[in-house]
Amino acid sequence: MNPALGTLHQNNVIVDKPKDIGRLFGKSKFGILLSKNKLRLDFLEACFLSEEKKLVVYDEDKQLSFEKLISIAATKQDRFETNYIIFRDLRHRGHQIQLLKGDSIFNFYTTNNQDQQEPPSLIATFSERESCSIQTLLNLIQHSKKQNTQCWITIADEEGDITYYDLDSRPLTGEKKPASFQQTKGILLKDRVLIFNDQLARILHEKEFFGKKFVEGIQISLVEALYLVEKNVLEISLPTGKKLSKQQFEKTVTNRQTDIQKRYIVYTDLKKQGLLVKTGFKFGNHFRAYSAEPDKTHAEYLIHAVPFEDTLEWAEVSRAIRLAHSVNKVFLFASIGEKDQIHYIAFKRIRP
DSSP states (O other): OOOEEEEEOSSSEEEOOHHHHIIIIIITOOSEEEETTEEEEOHHHHHHHHHTTSEEEEETTEEOOHHHHHHHHHHHOTTHHHHHHHHHHHHHTTEEEEEOOTTOSOSEEEEETTOTTSOOEEEEEEETTOEEEHHHHHHHHHHHHHHTOEEEEEEEOTTSOEEEEEEEEOOOOOSOOOOOOOOEEEEEOSSEEEEOOHHHHHHHHHHHOOSEEETTEEEEEHHHHHHHHHTTOEEEEOTTSOEEOHHHHHHHHHHHSTTHHHHHHHHHHHHHTTOEEEEOGGGTSSEEEESSOTTTSOOOEEEEEEETTOEEEHHHHHHHHHHHHHTTOEEEEEEEOGGGOEEEEEEEEEOO
């Protein structure tokens, strides 16, 4: 079959033969129909069709090579390189793509014509060297929910390999209602608090998974200790025997662990949702969380607390998600906004 013919215009390619228009637009959903005898192709579409030998583009009377067309497109569109790599990959996977421009914070709208059961997706594209703010992620999620679509993040690395993530904001809920405990004493060391009341220590661990067994009691983290102090369960002393007030203890642990307030806000919220929360250090995150008793389930979530104004590097995100995926857990950023409001942003690696 002979390729369609197109003419180069300032910011696009125009096809005007009815047979070519029928083949490209009617059958394959390329371009925007301007009239019955004109089809406007974006440079992404024109380059893809040229690469596939389905389109020949002329500049006046001169036929443009694929190399020349790519060069022109790259000068006309700021993010052509990244968008084209992702566009062609999705097309090869059987997706029909609508290009989104203007005020849209997404680049593509796609449906998979090989799988009609799969819902449509709005797609945001990035290169691996770009960064992304928490605000941008929340805006993407909000916009996709309004459109009742999936939200995909696509990232092209420097070798042209593409990683796809499903992005969502979800509430986290568990089965564990907070218990009440008798007051006890704890000794503050440098990075932990020791509780030697063996009976209460066992109850703390059994009921809400606090701490880890230590001789005739348990050792608990600073964030767990801060939580129990605020709940009036724990009275803190130094190894010298000096008692610390709530304010003195909070000041001391904040000096020792500068991000503890950020962690504490998220830790407290997770506990309110009925989750059992432990350190996520071995997974490179702040917390791991269980929706039920640890002997009934593995930790389902890995959570990293970040300020609302944070900006993320994709290499950092990729490491966190890959590790979570390898241990069958969902990775989430806990974004802390005004009045300590928290949005949980979940990433899941997908194969489109």
